[in-house]
Amino acid sequence: MADEQGCVSPLELFNCIAAQGERVKTLKAGQALKDEVDCAVKILQSLKMSYRAAVGEDYKADCPPGSLAPGGDSGPGTTEAEEDFVDPWTVQTSSAKGIDYDKLIVRFGSSKIDKELINRIEKATGQRPHRFLRRGIFFSHRDMNQVLDAYENKKPFYLYTGRGPSSEAMHVGHLIPFIFTKWLQDVFNVPLVIQMTDDEKYLWKDLTLDQAYGYAVENAKDIIACGFDINKTFIFSDLDYMGSSTGFYKNVVKIQKHVTFNQVKGIFGFTDSDSIGKISFPAIQAAPSFSNSFPHIFGDKTDIQCLIPCAIDQDPYFRMTRDVAPRIGYPKPALLHSTFFPALQGAQTKMSASDPNSSIFLIDTAKQIKTKVNKHAFSGGRDTIEEHRQFGGNCDVDVSFMYLTFFLEDDDKLEQIRKDYSSGAMLTGELKKELIEVLQPLIAEHQARRKEVTDEIVKEFMTPRKLSYDHQ
Amino acid sequence: MADEQGCVSPLELFNCIAAQGERVKTLKAGQALKDEVDCAVKILQSLKMSYRAAVGEDYKADCPPGSLAPGGDSGPGTTEAEEDFVDPWTVQTSSAKGIDYDKLIVRFGSSKIDKELINRIEKATGQRPHRFLRRGIFFSHRDMNQVLDAYENKKPFYLYTGRGPSSEAMHVGHLIPFIFTKWLQDVFNVPLVIQMTDDEKYLWKDLTLDQAYGYAVENAKDIIACGFDINKTFIFSDLDYMGSSTGFYKNVVKIQKHVTFNQVKGIFGFTDSDSIGKISFPAIQAAPSFSNSFPHIFGDKTDIQCLIPCAIDQDPYFRMTRDVAPRIGYPKPALLHSTFFPALQGAQTKMSASDPNSSIFLIDTAKQIKTKVNKHAFSGGRDTIEEHRQFGGNCDVDVSFMYLTFFLEDDDKLEQIRKDYSSGAMLTGELKKELIEVLQPLIAEHQARRKEVTDEIVKEFMTPRKLSYDHQ
Numbered sequence A, B: 001m002a003d004e005q006g007c008v009s010p011l012e013l014f015n016c017i018a019a020q021g022e023r024v025k026t027l028k029a030g031q032a033l034k035d036e037v038d039c040a041v042k043i044l045q046s047l048k049m050s051y052r053a054a055v056g057e058d059y060k061a062d063c064p065p066g067s068l069a070p071g072g073d074s075g076p077g078t079t080e081a082e083e084d085f086v087d088p089w090t091v092q093t094s095s096a097k098g099i100d101y102d103k104l105i106v107r108f109g110s111s112k113i114d115k116e117l118i119n120r121i122e123k124a125t126g127q128r129p130h131r132f133l134r135r136g137i138f139f140s141h142r143d144m145n146q147v148l149d150a151y152e153n154k155k156p157f158y159l160y161t162g163r164g165p166s167s168e169a170m171h172v173g174h175l176i177p178f179i180f181t182k183w184l185q186d187v188f189n190v191p192l193v194i195q196m197t198d199d200e201k202y203l204w205k206d207l208t209l210d211q212a213y214g215y216a217v218e219n220a221k222d223i224i225a226c227g228f229d230i231n232k233t234f235i236f237s238d239l240d241y242m243g244s245s246t247g248f249y250k251n252v253v254k255i256q257k258h259v260t261f262n263q264v265k266g267i268f269g270f271t272d273s274d275s276i277g278k279i280s281f282p283a284i285q286a287a288p289s290f291s292n293s294f295p296h297i298f299g300d301k302t303d304i305q306c307l308i309p310c311a312i313d314q315d316p317y318f319r320m321t322r323d324v325a326p327r328i329g330y331p332k333p334a335l336l337h338s339t340f341f342p343a344l345q346g347a348q349t350k351m352s353a354s355d356p357n358s359s360i361f362l363i364d365t366a367k368q369i370k371t372k373v374n375k376h377a378f379s380g381g382r383d384t385i386e387e388h389r390q391f392g393g394n395c396d397v398d399v400s401f402m403y404l405t406f407f408l409e410d411d412d413k414l415e416q417i418r419k420d421y422s423s424g425a426m427l428t429g430e431l432k433k434e435l436i437e438v439l440q441p442l443i444a445e446h447q448a449r450r451k452e453v454t455d456e457i458v459k460e461f462m463t464p465r466k467l468s469y470d471h472q
Helices: A010-029 A034-055 A101-108 A115-125 A144-152 A172-188 A198-204 A209-224 A248-257 A261-268 A276-280 A282-289 A312-328 A366-376 A385-391 A399-407 A411-423 A428-451 A455-461 B010-029 B034-055 B101-108 B115-125 B144-152 B172-188 B198-204 B209-224 B248-257 B261-268 B276-280 B282-289 B312-328 B366-376 B385-391 B399-407 B411-423 B428-451 B455-461
Strands: A138-142 A157-163 A192-196 A233-237 A305-311 A334-338 B138-142 B157-163 B192-196 B233-237 B305-311 B334-338
Touching: A010 A034, A010 B034, A034 B010, A034 B034, A101 A138, A101 A312, A115 A144, A138 A312, A144 A157, A144 A305, A144 A334, A157 A172, A157 A282, A172 A192, A172 A209, A172 A305, A172 A334, A172 A399, A172 A428, A192 A209, A192 A282, A198 A209, A198 A276, A198 A282, A198 B248, A209 A233, A209 A428, A209 A455, A209 B248, A233 A455, A248 A282, A248 A312, A248 B198, A248 B209, A248 B276, A261 A282, A261 A312, A261 B276, A276 A282, A276 B248, A276 B261, A276 B276, A276 B282, A282 A305, A282 A312, A282 B276, A305 A312, A312 A334, A366 A428, A399 A411, A399 A428, A411 A428, B010 B034, B101 B138, B101 B312, B115 B144, B138 B312, B144 B157, B144 B305, B144 B334, B157 B172, B157 B282, B172 B192, B172 B209, B172 B305, B172 B334, B172 B399, B172 B428, B192 B209, B192 B282, B198 B209, B198 B276, B198 B282, B209 B233, B209 B428, B209 B455, B233 B455, B248 B282, B248 B312, B261 B282, B261 B312, B276 B282, B282 B305, B282 B312, B305 B312, B312 B334, B366 B428, B399 B411, B399 B428, B411 B428
Parallel strands: A157 A192, A157 A305, A192 A233, A305 A334, B157 B192, B157 B305, B192 B233, B305 B334
Antiparallel strands: A138 A334, B138 B334
16 A cells, blocks of 8 residues: 555554544434445445555554554554564664664564573584674574474584675675574584575566676675585575476475465565565575475475574564474474664664665775774764763664674673773774774675685585585 | 455445545535545545455546456346356356357457458468367457568467366367467477466365376376477476576566566456465466577577467466566567367356266267267257257257367368258257267377377477477
């Protein structure tokens, strides 16, 4: 109901239904002709149907369309935390601290990654937990204990993650799931499949097929530069792999048989004006969760557990996948969810490939990094040095500090910075300098590794082939 | 808007919009509060949107929703012929003469295959027109003159037809498009692609993927037995070919980007409770209409004209295809439409693979054919021999006579039978004997040819490969 002339928003519909309900009451109570009453009732019914179509649930008199509805107006009385909005295309919060992740866990019905689980991962792998685990950057999971059960019983599992290649420009935030997935591959020694959803980007954006595929290949180079093991990693473009796999389309169509439009409407907020490509796409992101989508790796085995590290905004796809899995005889994929990487301008703003100052990009020079951090990184510092010395800075909203939690490996040093900045002992310029000194070598090293990624190496990563892994 | 409690029919919506329009006028003209007018306008907009969603086109004040809406209630005043219902899954008529095809041409907006077009085909090919053309069995077309223009200018075109493999059991009616397509291939000497929509059957029926694929292969044998040239014919299962073609999925996703749920709802009558597989399937039947779906045959050429011979119930897929084609830079496919093959029990009844007596099946023995025709073929004869001799039989409803129009090659003999049966000179038993004598050798010869179709031959037909054809 959104992109046509004369459109009516869910809240307007809600108000119309209330008004029309009153009108029906008045007409019934008065001397109105039967035809007039009938018509008013039909209008009321039609409005309620439109409301259900637009909002995904039935009209309730005391319950205006909430902030959960994609793009919906938030009615009066919604609280701050409820205004966070998270789906695969939009992440919105009005808080400079970012999304309230504890509330998101409750809303999505996932589980918190707690100390106990982190300890169990450490025990199972014999490795120190990655800083993303230690610091709550991967903060939520589904069925991770089941993956560890399998691992401890020497049963195989595999990793699946992905990227939507919407442009050539990747920023450091895009690396978060890949940095973590590489660590998981290393410590568990398992095969990994990486889906490049070039078909999705073609469907959603104003791109040609060739452009979308070109971005997939370019982005694959940055992903490979994260250090994945070529013998254990298969990267695929949907546009390519759909036409070269005996297993992928079969799983796509299996999933598509078991998901209705009503369901994807409820989960993703699709409307009747959306293309049938968008409507059916969720099955394509779901399919790699099942091992027989990769016959060259897993043969016809359908029961190999999948573990998906991803940002939490991708969870709707996998909630759908987990709902379908038992109905088509497959195990549910397990998940590890990360928080979002904040834009330089603050956690409540949006990173954008078309705004080079909204993040640190993987092609930035040392000088650009320095300028961007100094000029654009939102600061939790005070207005004057005097005030800062007296009251201290606010790490909770300071983007430079947030970036350090992502990239500074040394826990003690990070804690010292937090203390010093909060107390006012450390000034904003000094904090930014710390970040610049972390980011400059990180990006430079990435660029050096990416230069080593030849077309032949990309081609090998992207060729369907047998992968070597221990638990076979 | 159909399958929920408190539903509102398109006609009711139409009337509500009219009433609400009046109300808005009255409110605007009177002393109503601005809020009240605004709300009434919003309600009017919402109703119009619902109307468009339900009917597939905009509300027009003087034009109530017509009989075109699939499954729509036929209002008072609809005539008998308007009650014919034709879509890819349902063909319904209450007339023993079958569907009113002239009305269908008007309703679908196609063109009649007239004497002039048949003459042009004869002139272009130098061959006597097939009996299906001479007798109006292929009765309707889209852009056939364009195909002939291309042919006469030595430009290449190709044929595309298909089958939904819902069971192993094929009956003689299923052969109609293939018999005609073989003739087209012979007289025009062009390549042919045959789509087995095993994915469709999996999505619509209670079948496993393996069953649907198995039926596709079995049905392919019967199709091959029609005599197609192995050097000019590619038969493919969707489940198979999607995973082995570099071009097919790309066209599917292109089409899927350019068709909305609103559109397939309007064309095919899908509802929100349908699976996303069904909703997106029309793109899969559309894609073979474009030559670059077959890179092994046509390379990356996108401009080779496609001609689709099919039963008219498949036209909705190709109306959609023709609508999309110019928007993705491809030529519209041309079509040749056939009438439906009647069930033994009469043109208003339904053939069914689960009722062996509803048609002549390709595995029937000579004895079964004789028994079925004698016992089950609906007769246009009179109740007693005396009455029949006096008043004559009715060929228009006699299924044996209808079958003869499909399968008896000799025009003069057919006309003689028509005259004799209509006059009463020929009795029902004699008419049935004529049919039995046509069907028995036809089926026996089919069975003999099918026996020659080895697994290797099927495999070759179904292997993506270069085809030889003249106009390259």
